[in-house]
Amino acid sequence: MSGRKQEGIDRYALVHRHHPTYRQADLFAPFAVGNGEFAFTADITGLQSFPENYDVPLGTQSQWGWHSSEGNNRYQRSDLRPQMYDTYGREVGYYVDGKEQEQAFHWLRQNPHRLQLAQIGMRLLNSDGRMVSLGELTQIEQTLDLWQGMLTSRFMAGDVPVTVQTCCHPSSDQLSFRIESALLTQGRLEIAIGFPSPTQDAEAWADDVGLNWNREEDHESELTQTGGTEAVFIRTMDEDGYKVAASWSLRQHRTRRQAPVPHRSSGRNRGSGV
Template sequence: MSDNPWPVHLGRLRFIDAEGKVLASEHIKNPKRKLDVWQGIQVASFMYEGVEVKVETLGLSDQDGVAVRVQSELLREGKMGVELDFPIADGKRRYKAEGGPCEVHKTMMTVTGNELSFERQMDNDIYKGGWRICEGTASFNAYPEERKARLIPRDGDVLSFVCLFGQTQPGSASYTDFDVTKKQTADFWETFWMSGGAIDLSLSKDSRWKELERRLVLSQYLMRTNNAGSLPTAEYGLMAFGGWAGQFHMEMAWWHMAHYGVWDRWHLAEEALTMYQRFLPIARKRAAQLDYKGAKWGKQNSPDGRMKPWDGNLGLSWQQPHPIFFAEQEYRLNPDIKTLDKWNEVVFATAEYMASFPVKDEEGRYKLEFVVTANENGICHNPAFESAYWRWGLNKAQEWRKRLGMKPEKSWQEVSDNLVPLTLEKNPKTGEQVFAWCEEWVWTNPKNRTDYGHPDQIGGFSFVPFVDGVSPQIAANTVRHINDSWVWTRCWGWDFPWAAMAAARTEQPELAVELLLKDNPRNHYSERGINGDWYLPGNGGVLYAVAMMAAGWDGAPERHAPGFPDNGQWKVRWEGLKRAQ
């Protein structure tokens, strides 16, 4: 199955009026909302029927749940309550989830004093939870056949509660008073902010510093709340079902996780990255099914590592070296035998596939054939980005063998040494040599052009270090060419930090800042700090790129903040960051 016809909300909390109807938006006036990212609390207010309503909301730091406090005279007057319902999809509209009867959904509810316990079953999936009153006089009304319950205030103008979700029923010790939860949440976020790396741009003269710092601060908060769990998320994080049915993409794991290494918060990526060890058996089977050695990593995946049946999933290849990159990140942070033992099987199985995939031609060259480019606008032979990343990955795997006292693997070296060189072409405006997208296109979508989307030509020297065959001068020419000629209005949010990394690595810091902050709708970060107001890979890219520009990278110029212009306009103060590869 490539999609999920039954996307599920764990639950939905919303205000209702005295008749049990959801508050009509046309009657809500003067809404205000403020998110305090230092303490992890959202404070909102609005007017309803001329009466003010104040709401404090917390996401629990140690459990799956929320805590809410409401203050309003409407509570005392019985004109407002709270409803918890469990909307479902209708099996036809993919992401529309509402009420209505459904024979495959079962909801059981039990009310005991100031607590409502519930259990939800959908086919073979079961989850449980509880809803407890912490403050105020109120009572629960349960309607399990309608998959909802209501909290009806009886007296007072303050009501607070906690709602929890999990695989087991929460015990009494799971609940705390709202003020206690508020303090715990504030402590949790203070610990987060006081750990890891930090960057201060406030002494800069360049007027763009404030926007860049805003993106940095909010991106840290957003990635911590959306991408620090048991698996990477889809591009929209935990904020929606979205167009990928909630499935994550293995190639995008880099943008969701790599920044934790350079911001010294690696522990937040570790659980999700165990997917490589967990998915290894199925990745081996996938490679064998296609008559390759080693492990082939998929693109769009289920939580158990199965790949969505789609030709693009088979052809896309730039996710393949990622586990070697992640393994090297962890080794740089923890260079010990424990790290080597943890990752060596994944690294070697990945390299085995990478050595068996290229096709040897009559000249003894190894070609990457029929590759769906990172851009996904076509299929080609010997794409620039993948070719450079392939060589880097094979060479790095050899380093891992040496660290473990093993001899180099001859077949890996033969492929790395004889990969087809990156194809060159001329910039039509300047005549300079630049890297071409690929050696040969096999197929391109007739509706698409190949000068928009991800600028793959710069990928082989962005977060990927220089390898043999990648001339720094030609790389610098290529960055300038892409900056001048690319259709930036038809790309994605991570393309801007991706290009900024390439500009920094080719020692063009002014261009790096220009690309990072390019005035473009696709490079917009909303008031909430989200790229495009939904696309989190852009946020992860900004975090990695700026940390790299501040703390440097292997082979960077020996000066402070080598990725920023040394022109007196930027004052970059930082601490706790780690040098990029």
């Protein structure tokens, strides 16, 4: 054995060497921030601005956010007929066949399911008023700081730089975003919040993974402006519900509900950062 003193591990340096960085959008592996009980999946903008381009859902989920469509006790296991198999000389029932019992079979498979609580993104506008597409973003650099849990996203929208910092509170269900860009001053950047349907109604498992923007009648979203820099969204669905509180800094903010879409809202600030 060596008599030399063993040096300790520089844990910060070790972790810092392995911060992952994207310089283009990876449509199969977006970054996420969270705390083990609550998580937010972000696209290359640091928010959920281009969900239609990604091959995996951009969602916001929690450990407490579960829902059963049409109520918690619509069906019981006793409503199903198992398929019997011989297992070492004894008959064992498995619930693997939905034939002639489709409604109960698929409802029990799908419920309760984890809620997609919200989708929070940016609307970016070109100088001519057109929506900026994902493919138009350039000079992309997105880094997830594994030590601090901070996601920093930088890109150019046209000839205007945008910087976004995204993080999650370490012990509560809170997200924070810091956005810096001249697009805010120009009125060409909006924050958009949407609430997908809580209903899972597809029989194929793969079709139940994404966010459901149909079935608007299955849930309610009520927007309450509680102050100049605060708002509360009250969400109701069947026997369940939750609230989303939003607050922001900066002046001259306008919050509006997207008509005729009942579960989407957007807001715009006049300033260089928010």
